[in-house]
Amino acid sequence: MHDLISNLAMGFGVALSLQNIGLCFIGCVLGTAIGVLPGIGPLPTVAMLLPFTFALDPTGALIMLAGVFYGAQYGGSTTAILARLPGETSSVVTCLDGYAMALKGQAGTALAIAAIGSVVAGMATTLLIAAAGPPLADVALLFQSADYVSVMLLGLVSAVVMAHGSVLKALLMILFGLLLGTVGTDVASGDYRLTMGLDMLADGLGFVPISMGLFGLAEIMVNLESMAGRTAIAKKVGSLWPSRAVLWQAFPAMVRGTVIGAAFGILPGGGPTIAAFSAYSVEKKVARDPSRFGQGAVEGVAAPEAANNAATQSCFIPMLCLGIPPNALMALMVGAMMVHGIQPGPSIITKQPELFWGMIASMAVGNVILVILNLPLIGIWVKLLQVPYAFLFPAIIVFCAVGTYTVDSSTGDVVLMAIFGVLGYVFRKLDCEPAPLMLGLVLGPLLEENFRRAMVLSDGDAMVFLHRPISLAFLVAAALLLAAVLLPSIRRGRQEAFRE
Amino acid sequence: MFIGIGAGGLMLAMPLESGTAGAMEAGFYPRLVCALIIALGCLTALAGLLRKGELPEAWHWWPLLMVSASAVVFAALLDIAGFAITLFAVALIASLAGRLLNIWRAAMLAGVLVLMNIALFIFALGLPLRIWPRI
Amino acid sequence: MLRRHLLLIGGTALAAPAVHAQSFPGGPMTLIVAWPAGGGSDIAMRLVAEAASKQFGVPVVVDNRPGAAGAIGHRAIVNARPDGLTFGMFSTAGVAAPYLNANANTIDELEPLAFFGSDPSAIQASKASGITSLADFVARARANPGKIKNGNDQPGGASFLAVASYEKMMNFRIQKVPYAGYAPTVTALLGGEVDTATVAIPDTIEYHREGKLKILGVSSPERHFMAPEIPTFKEQGFDVDVGSWRCIAGPKGIPADRLKILQDGLLAAMRTEEFATRARTAGFTIQPGNAARTLARWRADDALLYGILDEAGLVKARKH
Numbered sequence: 001m002h003d004l005i006s007n008l009a010m011g012f013g014v015a016l017s018l019q020n021i022g023l024c025f026i027g028c029v030l031g032t033a034i035g036v037l038p039g040i041g042p043l044p045t046v047a048m049l050l051p052f053t054f055a056l057d058p059t060g061a062l063i064m065l066a067g068v069f070y071g072a073q074y075g076g077s078t079t080a081i082l083a084r085l086p087g088e089t090s091s092v093v094t095c096l097d098g099y100a101m102a103l104k105g106q107a108g109t110a111l112a113i114a115a116i117g118s119v120v121a122g123m124a125t126t127l128l129i130a131a132a133g134p135p136l137a138d139v140a141l142l143f144q145s146a147d148y149v150s151v152m153l154l155g156l157v158s159a160v161v162m163a164h165g166s167v168l169k170a171l172l173m174i175l176f177g178l179l180l181g182t183v184g185t186d187v188a189s190g191d192y193r194l195t196m197g198l199d200m201l202a203d204g205l206g207f208v209p210i211s212m213g214l215f216g217l218a219e220i221m222v223n224l225e226s227m228a229g230r231t232a233i234a235k236k237v238g239s240l241w242p243s244r245a246v247l248w249q250a251f252p253a254m255v256r257g258t259v260i261g262a263a264f265g266i267l268p269g270g271g272p273t274i275a276a277f278s279a280y281s282v283e284k285k286v287a288r289d290p291s292r293f294g295q296g297a298v299e300g301v302a303a304p305e306a307a308n309n310a311a312t313q314s315c316f317i318p319m320l321c322l323g324i325p326p327n328a329l330m331a332l333m334v335g336a337m338m339v340h341g342i343q344p345g346p347s348i349i350t351k352q353p354e355l356f357w358g359m360i361a362s363m364a365v366g367n368v369i370l371v372i373l374n375l376p377l378i379g380i381w382v383k384l385l386q387v388p389y390a391f392l393f394p395a396i397i398v399f400c401a402v403g404t405y406t407v408d409s410s411t412g413d414v415v416l417m418a419i420f421g422v423l424g425y426v427f428r429k430l431d432c433e434p435a436p437l438m439l440g441l442v443l444g445p446l447l448e449e450n451f452r453r454a455m456v457l458s459d460g461d462a463m464v465f466l467h468r469p470i471s472l473a474f475l476v477a478a479a480l481l482l483a484a485v486l487l488p489s490i491r492r493g494r495q496e497a498f499r500e
Numbered sequence: 501m502f503i504g505i506g507a508g509g510l511m512l513a514m515p516l517e518s519g520t521a522g523a524m525e526a527g528f529y530p531r532l533v534c535a536l537i538i539a540l541g542c543l544t545a546l547a548g549l550l551r552k553g554e555l556p557e558a559w560h561w562w563p564l565l566m567v568s569a570s571a572v573v574f575a576a577l578l579d580i581a582g583f584a585i586t587l588f589a590v591a592l593i594a595s596l597a598g599r600l601l602n603i604w605r606a607a608m609l610a611g612v613l614v615l616m617n618i619a620l621f622i623f624a625l626g627l628p629l630r631i632w633p634r635i
Numbered sequence: 636m637l638r639r640h641l642l643l644i645g646g647t648a649l650a651a652p653a654v655h656a657q658s659f660p661g662g663p664m665t666l667i668v669a670w671p672a673g674g675g676s677d678i679a680m681r682l683v684a685e686a687a688s689k690q691f692g693v694p695v696v697v698d699n700r701p702g703a704a705g706a707i708g709h710r711a712i713v714n715a716r717p718d719g720l721t722f723g724m725f726s727t728a729g730v731a732a733p734y735l736n737a738n739a740n741t742i743d744e745l746e747p748l749a750f751f752g753s754d755p756s757a758i759q760a761s762k763a764s765g766i767t768s769l770a771d772f773v774a775r776a777r778a779n780p781g782k783i784k785n786g787n788d789q790p791g792g793a794s795f796l797a798v799a800s801y802e803k804m805m806n807f808r809i810q811k812v813p814y815a816g817y818a819p820t821v822t823a824l825l826g827g828e829v830d831t832a833t834v835a836i837p838d839t840i841e842y843h844r845e846g847k848l849k850i851l852g853v854s855s856p857e858r859h860f861m862a863p864e865i866p867t868f869k870e871q872g873f874d875v876d877v878g879s880w881r882c883i884a885g886p887k888g889i890p891a892d893r894l895k896i897l898q899d900g901l902l903a904a905m906r907t908e909e910f911a912t913r914a915r916t917a918g919f920t921i922q923p924g925n926a927a928r929t930l931a932r933w934r935a936d937d938a939l940l941y942g943i944l945d946e947a948g949l950v951k952a953r954k955h
Contacts, residue, residue: 037620047672051681141826178533185704185789202703202736217567224563224598322825323841325818332673334818338837339678341916343861345841390601391609394594397567398587398613401574402621408702411575418571425564444533449815456812457784457828 007357008130014059014358015365023056023064024362028369031071032377038079038216038396039208039403041088042072043329050332058340059355063362065336066316069329070366073312074118074374077305081110082381083396085216089207090276090308092438093162095215097293097300104296107385109242111378113250113298114305115371116242120251121258121306122367125313128262129320130360134349136314137321140266145454146464150474151267152447155274157478159436161281161485162293170436173427177440180205182448200412204445207438208407209416212400214434217417218424220393242298250302253283257303261310266318271326272311273442277435279307285484313363320356322346566597582633583622587614659719659896660693666883667715667723669708671701679751679881680724682913686904698723704791705729706739713744717888719897722748725884727793730933731940735791737952742933745884746894749901750924750932752914753880755855756797757865759839759848763827769852769871772831776807783809786820786832790949793879794820798833799943800877801854824848835879836862837918854878861918878920882929898926 014020027049034045049068053061076087081098094114101110128136143151160170184204242250257279264275283303284293293300318324323344325331334344342352349356384392404417427434458464465471570593577586591610595601601609618631666684670676677699684695700708709729715721725745732739760766764783766775776783787794795811802808812829814820817838824832825847832839836850836859843850843862853859854868854877868875883901885894904910905923914921924932944950 050673054681141822144823144826144828175533175536182533200702200707202706203701217571220597221560221563221567224567225560318822322822324822324825328671331816331818335673335675335678338675339917341918343837343841343918346845346847347841390595390598393598394591394606394609395613395616397570397594398591398617401571401590402587402617405574405578406621409700411578414571414575418568418575421571422564422568449813453812453814456810 004131007353008361010353011130011357011359011361012364014354015063015361020060020063020358020362021365023060024067024366025369027064027067027069028071028366028373031068031073032075032078032370032373033071035072035075035087036078037075037403038083038085038399039087039212039407040072041076041208042069043088043332044407045069045072046329046332050336053336054339058337058342058352059358061336061340062333062355062359063366065333066359066362067366067369070122070309070312070370071373073309074115074370077114077118077308078111078374078381081114081301082107082385083216084219085396085400086211086438087208089211089438089442090272090304090311092211092215092435093276093280093304094301094308096162096280096435097295097297099219100294100296101298101301102385106296108378108382109246109298110296110301111381112242112375113246113301115374115378116247117250117254117257117302117305118309119367119371120254121261121308121310122313122370123364124258125262125265125310126360126363126367129314129317129363130357133317133360134321134346136266137317140318140322140324140326143267143470144468145450145457146468147470147474148267148450149447149454150465150471150478151264151274152443152450154474154478154481155277155443156439156447157481157485158274158278158281159439161481162277162284162435166431167485169430169432173432173434173436174440177437177442178444178447179440180210180437181441181444184445200410205416205441206407206413207442209404209413210420210441211438212404213417213420213422214424214427214437216396216400217421218428218434220396221421221425222428223389223393246298250298253299253303254306256282256286257306257308258310260303261307261312262314264307265311265314265326267326271315272308273439275307275311276304277439279303281481316359316363319344320348320359323348563597566593570594570597580633582630584614584618584631585633587617659893660691662720663694663696664688664691665696665698665715665721667698667700667708667711667721669700669702669705669711669724669729672699676724676726676881678917679914679919682910682917682919683724683751683883683901683905685913686907686910687901689907690900690904703736703738704732706732706736709740709745710738712884713740713886715886717886717890719885719889719893722883722885722897724751724881726881727796727879727936727940728791730936731791731796731944733953734941734944734950735952739952741953742937744887746887746889747926747929747933748883748885748898749905749926750922750929751881751883751905752919752921752923753855753878754835754920755853755859755876755878756794756800756833757836757839757853757859758798758801758851759824759832759834759843760851761824761827761830761832761848762846764830766831766849766851769868769873772851773805773807773873776809780808781810783831784812784829785809786812786814786823786829786834788816788820789813790947791944794833796940796943797854797877797879799947800939801833801875803943803946804875804877805873836865840865855920860915860920880932882924882932884929 030049031045034040035042046065046068053064056064076091077094079085079087080091080094081102084095084099086092086095098110098114101107156174159174160167183201185202260279260282261275264278265271280300280303283299284290287293287299315326315330318326319330319333323334323346325334337344400417401414404413405411407413424434454464465475570590573593574586574590577589588610591613592606595606595609622631666680668677668680681697684697688695700711705728708723709725712723730742733741758769758772760772766772785798787798789795798811814823817834820832820834821838823829825842836853839848839850840862842848850865852868852871853865854875856869856876858867859865902923902925905921911921
């Protein structure tokens, strides 16, 4: 305990130096500014600003990059709420109720709840990392391929829970997503699958063009059908600040989201994504009236945003404590360290205590800066919604096209976006939700890769999923969840059948 | 109505001839997923038939066409016509999708958007895009 | 590509003390990197771009064109206007690529410019495996073919090619388990999911020093500068030199006078003291070499890797 306090004191000594506060602030500002451009999520933002940090000292460089990361993450939530444009996978969930709230004229409340949820989760997780980072990092090592398979399955099942329409359709959408996820290079054999001979598809279907199409463009197409509804929203903006009652309602959701997010964030791969989806499903299961979800339930914004942000913080745990980057973004951070001659490894804590504790303290600082930065911005964002839709939507289309193009400088991606825009419109007409599809798309490749690896490692013995305790636990959880969803709908189905 | 997706799954499954199913080769997993999609698709279709009747709401082809067209135009024009002309065309087509603005106001909006985007992406973010077509 | 301009700013600033270069550049240069921003190759090439910018007195912009295991970026180099202003990175994986992907370009479509260096491969053993030395490992692998599980990347990747080369040159057979990149491989090795791995020295040296895994040896003629305590394969009785190299290549058809200036300039840039220091700090083994040496390496590895891929049944295109 005493160690913790003195270590944190040292950390804050580093993080609160004028230079580092400045770097953190610049990082947050740049991250937010670039992150609100549609299609440009945290990964490209950090990659884009990485060379800036080569000239800084390693601690300053990492603090600034982390600031960029939080900023971009938050910027992504902003576009998800305002225009139904998720810049990265984990904000797909925020779209559901966040955008629904914006339609009801509660964009300000949704943004504020997202900001507050993020800071609550960020602070709690930062403390957790400081108190128990290294032992938690070892937990990540306990997970093997078979266990990941079970975790992914749990994540996919949670997508069924969150769908508010037909369970069958949700399952279909997940499967469709899984199928789309198989496009590209097969990790196990190096074969190209379903690429139709196009090199553009060799790395799979990008997340950005698909989400921009399915969510953003499809939304515009639907809105243009019924202009009346949309102009009405723009006029009633509503209060910017959440009332005490709303905060009271959202707080337990934030806490649950934080716990879920912190736990899943440590796991490599789909951490934040599974966290956000699971947190949403849990809220929907816990809620007394689940039908509010998808119609602008405040918990539906608070929980996934908290989970998302907790997971963003806790994915630093394996990176800082073990030197192992759990995702592409953390790999960029490791790259930034290696440029400065710091080798990734468990010795960072002992050899670079200033960097380790300074980094942790800067997470707290970054979260505070982000809130200070973003709460006043909410007013401006909401004003943006008051621009007549006739002017707004062509602007959104143009930004989507340019944003999608810039990610890989590929015009093919823009065409892909158009195709998925049409598909998204069709799905809307058929009452199919695109969110489960996105989850399938993101988790599918990870699921397959780990499944096949688990089979190789166990010499083809499928029982491995039941023999490993971690895997078994997640499988049981997934089965229970699935049963909880299916039973009522089957019963209902029977009743309907009887009635006929 | 879901036979469409079921058939889509089937169609997508067609090129999966590569890879042998048994020994966990590349084709195994996609085929598995496709089979599930087709099964569930049929089930949904069946359920739809049983319930019968409820046609989906009317489709509006104009916005669908124009919005997707604007994105395709972006892709087609960018390498030939440069950033400015492309964006102008995209914005114009996009505004037509709404049929809310007359042509002059749409052109004005497109002009403003082009300037905004040039300022943002080319000057502020410094993307190496050509503003004007190469002559 | 978003990052091009940022380096442009850096490049312009650095270009201030412009020196020599017999009047060829006349415009900013572009260095195409077929791998994503922030990765090892990207960092290596940013250092090259910086050094080259000083050498030629013009900005050298890094253009990331990742995708299809390098095939997209390599095509961009092949198709670039041969005015000498656009060139790019080429590496071991690029030599193997045309046999795995019919769309990938071959070494015959590229002009060698200069050699950057070769990062030696190494074998690491997990703590749980109980493997004590390279000789122990080889003995176990030969006694139980296909039983030892080795973590590596996907077929055609640098780590896969390294372990496949070892199998062929040292006459043993193990089970190759594919992971997506070095990070999950190291995680699996630390957690004991695999017995051994073939990852680079900089990614694992700290774990070795902490006793979390054991680096059995490094397959280069000399010991690695960051890990002087790790013996080479040769010292342990296996005369094997395997590594994954990087070089600079351009499109075919650059006029001879420009080609000469470009080749000499790149080599001179990579031979500066400042470049050497920065590259070593970031963990790169640099061995600047001229175009002839680069071409020789391409040819040698083309023959070697084709043989390895062919034996593994992985040649899917351009079968001899």
